[in-house]
Amino acid sequence: MKISALRYHEHGNPSDVLRLDNLELANPGPGEALVALRAAVLHPSDLGLVGGTYGNLRTLPAVAGREGVGEVLAVGPGVKRLALGDRVRLPEEIVLADACLADADSLEKAPADLPLDQAAMAFLNPPTAYRLLQDFGELQPGDWIIQNAANSAVGQCVIGLAKHRGLHTINLARDVAKWTDPLKAMGADAVLADGDDFFKVVDEITGGQKASLGLNSVGGDSVIKMIRSMAESGVVVTFGGMVGDKVRFPTRNLIFDDIVLRGFWMDRWSRQADASARGFMQHAVNDLIRQGVFNMSVSEHFALKDGIAAFEAAQSGGRDGKVIVTGDFSL
Template identity: 35%
Template sequence: MSENHYAEFSECGMKPQDVLAYVSGPVPVPAEGEVLVRMMVAPINPADINFIQGVYGVKPVLPHSRAGLEGCGMVEESRADGFRKGDQVILLRGVGSWSELVAVPAVNLMKLPVAVDPVQAAMLKVNPLTALRMLEGFVSLKPGDWIVQNAANSGVGRCIIQLARQMGVRTVNFVRRPDELREELTALGADLVVGENDEDVVKSTLALLDGKRPVLASNAVGGESALRLMDMLAPGGSMVTYGAMSRKSIKVPNGFLIFKGIRLEGLWVTQWLKHAPAQDIAAAYDKLARLMAEGSLVQAVDTVFPLSEVRRAVEKAQEEFRNGKIVLKMNEA
């Protein structure tokens, strides 16, 4: 390959499709300690949209910033210990995954312990790890415990359902389109799928739990939705926020803190990856990759676009109603 194609933007824009460009440049040459990766597939996450908009926790370096925070590829050339040509890898840190070829410091890569379908592996870094940290990082869950989540049909929400089922933990899943989604989410392992805006939804849902209350709430929405989650929680329970889809602040009634003793925490896997011991990161991805390989952890895909259609793909990824993730497939050499 004499040139490399990738997605780039020279300015931030609230409509990423208006600022992104599909461009070409020279093939990157890996330095000592780096690995040249031929990217295969990369998803489009809300974090990617926010990154291009300039409102994500990691800021782009302009005027030539490459897009893409996650993806799967194969090692093309290695100048680092532990990697060799043909290894299947995912990107753990850095940006620029919407590219045919990337030169990456070895510390920013994870070699997969088993072969995983590239489309699924491309989505391994963010959503499955967020779900795993949600279930393992805040509350000591036991089989039979209940948890509650909003945005249950999101990528993270679907992963939480599947991983909770593996743990014997039961899930209450709030969605806005319950009749449309109930069958699909139940097949993944959801115990209850409930309409987010149903009348007296907290009271009617608690009546189905045989006197139990959830000990953990996973919040991706904020606003009134987060209030419902807190209302559902058992005394001493935790609500962990990892997203803010409604763009509305969380307003906490004083009684939830004083009398119920609810704990409020946040989760950003980028920060966890930055500070966690290497062996903990490897163990988490080893577990998730093996579940993916055996088909016990699956993420839904709506549409696969070629990288050359990145602007159309990004526009599609911002549509409210989709049946899974939008992913980019890199052009073949």
């Protein structure tokens, strides 16, 4: 069968190197399933993979995309655990293609009752927020979290989950006028301008308690000020570097306040965790989506044939949500 796939044969700007290739796909063999793209989400890491700057780079030519869900259209001999019409997570290395062949036993089922867009976004950002609040210190109801890039998808998930668990959040954003009301509607306790000396008002906001956990995905001066906002023995976790600047720290706070600096990469956690731990977490995340605790915003939808335009939209600033790429391939 003939399919289209959004691929890159070299690294570079997505607008320059992405192209829609026509490929021939065989029928599923023993133990295989044919899965059609239904919805995929674009992340900054997708841009980094195409650009050659993110994580473990793929063998070229490579299919673009990292996260999405598809529908099982056919199964090969011997496949018992999947049925036609099942919704599954797309293999991470073959997302933005009309369809793909995959080992049926390796495919992760995705709940059919979740809205399609939310199902497509359920595997990276919500689990990252879940792990950030789960793995770094024993947070108790009433504790404070401070995070930069609070309007990002992970930031919004952190706000929702923190509120659900009785935790308070101080949220840093560059465009405070735009994001104060939306973030507070999600459950944010305070929204401050990242460029200001926000650490000077943290005492007042928290009643002198300061923050037990700091979440940094920006770097540069932002994390320096964040560290100054931390309670004694507080933990600052860096899981991104949006501005590209080095993470620096005020020596005084590290020494006298015993501040702990950690790093986190969701991909590493997923590789190191066993199937039981991954399944337990994903089940919890799916339930939180059902409850509306995680409710990620979407700005635009593009068909796969317009995938290059989708990447251009994902690169542009000022969006209020994620870019979703959809597929309608059928036999």
